[in-house]
Amino acid sequence: MSTIHEQIDELLAADFHGELSATERDAFHAHLVDCADCRQAFQEEKTMHKILNETIADKKADTGFEQRMVSHFRDRVPQRPGLIQLITNLVRLRAVQLTAAAALLLSMVQVGRLITGETISPMVRREDGTSLQDSDAPKSAPGARRESVSPLAKTDTRARGADDVSANTVSSTTVAGMLAQNPAPPPAQDKAESRAPATKLKKSETKDERSQTETTTSESPESPSTNPGPTTNRKLVRNATAELEVASFEEAVQKITGFVAEDKGYVSTSSSEKQANGKLRGEIVVKVLPDNLDRFLLKLRGLGELKNQALTTEDVTKQYFDTESRMKNARLMEQRLIEILKTKSKDVADLLEVEKELGRVREEIETMQGELKFMDSQVQFATVTVQLAEKNMNVPAAFLLKERAQLALFATEVEKTYNEIKALASPKVQITNAQINRDNTGRVSAYVYMLIAPEESEAIIARVKGMARVENFQVQTERVSQGGDGLGENAKTERDKVVLNITVSREEQEQPLQQTTLRIRSSEVNDRTKQLRELAEKQSGRIRSSSFSRDSNGREYANISLRVPMKNYSALMQSLNALGKVEDVTVRRDDRPDSQVNQAEAPADVTIQVYSQGNIVSEETGIVATLRRTIGQGASALMWSARMIGVALAFLAPWILAIFGVGWVMRRISRARHARKQHAEEEGGVS
Amino acid sequence: MDSNEHDIYRAAIHGDRDAFEMIIHSSSRTLFAIAYGVLQNREEAEDVVQDTLVKAWKSRWRVRDPGKFPAWISTIARHRARDLARRRRPEPLPHDFESVETVEPRTEPGNADLNCEVQAALSQLPELHRLAVTLRYFEDLDYATIEQTLGLTNGALRGILGRALGIMRRKLKPALASIA
Incomplete structure (x- = not known):
């Protein structure tokens, strides 16, 4: 009961508004019957409810209100065309917004990247070092670094190898180790050379017989006599060749024969031939005892300059003893057969058979004996082949002086000159080639190639020079040695036939000695041009080309190119002043100090442009052009700044977006807080 | 809210003008009631x-x-109305119920037109209370709809309306008594 009484305001209102549940209403009305205060309040509330209904009814919105609102809305928010509508709606979608932001950011980064030329290459790509994009210095670094290992090592080994050669240090082991890794050209040969610099003999030996047995190598000249033990059992065939350059062939042969006699050997063959320049060349084959071979070779070196030497050793031990044992067997066989012949001599056929077999065995024995003897002789004596050549083998026997002359001529009448030159032909002047060319532009040129006997050459060349103006004359002399090269003190020199190549061209083609260009300004271009022609003719000049043109701006141009002899040049230039104002004079002179050109007759070219000033401002300088240029430059400047802005944005964009994001979150938080406070205020105002 | 209404709101949010106009038809009166509740004009x-x-x-x-x-949309209407009211009356609206009670001058009751007195009493209520009363009597809306419109929690309106009418009743007691 008490709760109802306390909540009377709420219950009253709800009762009149029909918002009480059935049980609530029953309880409420029961209370009203009991409580006078509440009944009073119920009465008052009822009156007020009625009054409120009445008063507010006429404040209510009128019937046309909704329609008015709609039409108002239509006025204030006009319907947009479908596409724009669609786009604006799309733009408002959160997903679209996010996508657009991401795309913008990406494009900015891309633009920035394009402009700065920086690449965003991940580290992973660097490691494999094969990225195609990575072409600049820092990017190619990894590959280069990786590669550089081997060249470094190579150079290192090479350097160390060099050290080894010079110092013979122990570090060669490391070199070998490195070389095993790097199959670079091994300096082994050099090493070998440096290790045994004492004698070249050993070099050749080690080179040739590295693969042979120890005993072979032990026969090096350092220890031929100290170490004879193993050699005694062995059958070695030793051969040597040597090439020597000596002062005198005969003397060398004498000496060699002497050496051979000393060493208990003999000269087996000797041959010699005489060269064209009187020098001798020959070969001697000598047999010496193998033990004395090295000593003999050393002696040989004293004869002259050793050009080449080779020493070979062939081990025939196995072959020798094989043959020997086979021969022993054959001997035994022979004995047996003889015995058979002696004891069992009954059957003639058998006897014949045995006899035949005996013959075969004996033959075999003889062959083997021969082989052994040959081997013995081979082993007994070493063969030394000495090739001898006298010094300055290549001195030439004679020299031939070849002269080759080239003559270029300018003639007024090419054909006439050509025929004149051809008429020079005689037994001592042979024309090898002559031709005259005429092309469709009327240009004529002629070539004559001739051979002249040496004694006639000067006279003929002088005559040809007199026929026309000489542009160029060249003589080339060559001394050709015969039968060798080098300097021959005693060889005589002969003059060969002189080759003369003559080129005749027309004067027009001659290069002018002096080239002049100038401009004359005049209002009457045509008249001036005519006057100019007359002037040129007076000075015996020839017009080479002329042209006339008028451009869109009304300017007239006449270009005249003419040629005058040098002697008339200054007169012509003076007379030009009468035609008008002479401008922009350029003179170019090609002085050819060594040429035989006749200065007074040499041509001078003058190119004259006669022109009139146009009235119209040209397109290049007018105000429109200026405007066009200004706009163009402005546009390019704008483009440039836009590009720069792109760069700046690309750098700034991530930060700006981040700041906006933070700001957005902060605003949301503060707004939420504000709304909560307001709500609390409203609630608090009531309670 | 039934699903049909829900669909209409969704369409309007996605830019369907027809749907929005339907919403204008259905809720402009409510909005008007809110605005009037704040502004009394x-x-x-x-x-x-x-x-x-x-x-x-x-x-x-x-x-x-x-x-x-x-x-x-009701919140928008409320805020705009409040902005307008603030512009019209530089002094802040009396939010505090106690201050309203003390400030309110006791005009002579009974003699004057009762309608005017009811109006005055209504205008002196706190905003939320006044809005609740206006919505209830303008459009005859049920409590649930009003709660939804004003963004109130379930059942809160009953207390608010009760208090509002109770205040008015006590204020108008002499006049009401004379009529009764």
Whole structure:
């Protein structure tokens, strides 16, 4: 009961508004019957409810209100065309917004990247070092670094190898180790050379017989006599060749024969031939005892300059003893057969058979004996082949002086000159080639190639020079040695036939000695041009080309190119002043100090442009052009700044977006807080 | 809210003008009641409703949950009306009930027109209370709808309306007594 009484305001209102549940209403009305205060309040509330209904009814919105609102809305928010509508709606979608932001950011980064030329290459790509994009210095670094290992090592080994050669240090082991890794050209040969610099003999030996047995190598000249033990059992065939350059062939042969006699050997063959320049060349084959071979070779070196030497050793031990044992067997066989012949001599056929077999065995024995003897002789004596050549083998026997002359001529009448030159032909002047060319532009040129006997050459060349103006004359002399090269003190020199190549061209083609260009300004271009022609003719000049043109701006141009002899040049230039104002004079002179050109007759070219000033401002300088240029430059400047802005944005964009994001979150938080406070205020105002 | 209404709100949020006009038809009176509740002036209230509709259309994409659309549009109307009221009356609206009671001058009751007195009593209520009363008597809306429109929790309106009418009743007691 008490709760109802306390909540009377709420219950009253709800009762009149029909918002009480059935049980609530029953309880409420029961209370009203009991409580006078509440009944009073119920009465008052009822009156007020009625009054409120009445008063507010006429404040209510009128019937046309909704329609008015709609039409108002239509006025204030006009319907947009479908596409724009669609786009604006799309733009408002959160997903679209996010996508657009991401795309913008990406494009900015891309633009920035394009402009700065920086690449965003991940580290992973660097490691494999094969990225195609990575072409600049820092990017190619990894590959280069990786590669550089081997060249470094190579150079290192090479350097160390060099050290080894010079110092013979122990570090060669490391070199070998490195070389095993790097199959670079091994300096082994050099090493070998440096290790045994004492004698070249050993070099050749080690080179040739590295693969042979120890005993072979032990026969090096350092220890031929100290170490004879193993050699005694062995059958070695030793051969040597040597090439020597000596002062005198005969003397060398004498000496060699002497050496051979000393060493208990003999000269087996000797041959010699005489060269064209009187020098001798020959070969001697000598047999010496193998033990004395090295000593003999050393002696040989004293004869002259050793050009080449080779020493070979062939081990025939196995072959020798094989043959020997086979021969022993054959001997035994022979004995047996003889015995058979002696004891069992009954059957003639058998006897014949045995006899035949005996013959075969004996033959075999003889062959083997021969082989052994040959081997013995081979082993007994070493063969030394000495090739001898006298010094300055290549001195030439004679020299031939070849002269080759080239003559270029300018003639007024090419054909006439050509025929004149051809008429020079005689037994001592042979024309090898002559031709005259005429092309469709009327240009004529002629070539004559001739051979002249040496004694006639000067006279003929002088005559040809007199026929026309000489542009160029060249003589080339060559001394050709015969039968060798080098300097021959005693060889005589002969003059060969002189080759003369003559080129005749027309004067027009001659290069002018002096080239002049100038401009004359005049209002009457045509008249001036005519006057100019007359002037040129007076000075015996020839017009080479002329042209006339008028451009869109009304300017007239006449270009005249003419040629005058040098002697008339200054007169012509003076007379030009009468035609008008002479401008922009350029003179170019090609002085050819060594040429035989006749200065007074040499041509001078003058190119004259006669022109009139146009009235119209040209397109290049007018105000429109200026405007066009200004706009163009402005546009390019704008483009440039836009590009720069792109760069700046690309750098700034991530930060700006981040700041906006933070700001957005902060605003949301503060707004939420504000709304909560307001709500609390409203609630608090009531309670 | 039934699913049909929900669909309409969703369509409006996605830019369907027809749907929005349907919403104008269905809720402009409620909005008017809110505006009038704040401003106590028909012309101003109508302007506020117009502004509210335009603003709601332009920023409709901000509403993510179509179910909250009515509450949202009511909030707009309320804020706009409050802005207008603040501009009209520089001094802040009396929010505090106690101060209203003390400030309120005791005019001679009974003699004057009762309607005017009811009006005065209504205008002196706190805003939320006044809105509740206006919505209830203008449009005869049930409590649930009003709660939804004003963004109140379930059952809160009963207390608010009770208190509001109770205050008015006590204030108008002499006049009411004379009539009764």
